[in-house]
Amino acid sequence: MRVVSIPRMELTVAVLAAGLTEYIRRELLMEVKSVPLxxxxxxxxxxxRETSNEIGMSVVNRLxxxxxxxxxxxxxxxxxxxxPADLTYQGMYQKG
Numbered sequence: 665m666r667v668v669s670i671p672r673m674e675l676t677v678a679v680l681a682a683g684l685t686e687y688i689r690r691e692l693l694m695e696v697k698s699v700p701l702x703x704x705x706x707x708x709x710x711x712x713r714e715t716s717n718e719i720g721m722s723v724v725n726r727l728x729x730x731x732x733x734x735x736x737x738x739x740x741x742x743x744x745x746x747x748p749a750d751l752t753y754q755g756m757y758q759k760g
């Protein structure tokens with residue numbers, strides 16, 4: 665069985681996010697000019713925003729898909745403490 669690195673999986677998720685976002689934009693009955701996309705991976709954000717000659721072909725293909733489906737300027741980083749998707753892992757406590 666082949667081991668897949670975490671950054672490669674995170675990049676695959678970014679491709680899915682870009683594809684789903686574009687699909688939803690096409691299906692809406694209104695014009696949507698821009699949609700912010702968020703990643704919790706600084707590595708993925710750097711791949712999306714910067715080009716490098718030192719990456720493998722599979723990464724190049726994924727980045728090409730992301731760039732075809734979304735604008736790299738609309739990708740943002742969210743840290744774990746600010747990511748609402750991570751609340752279930754961190755545990756939620758009621759204030760008061």
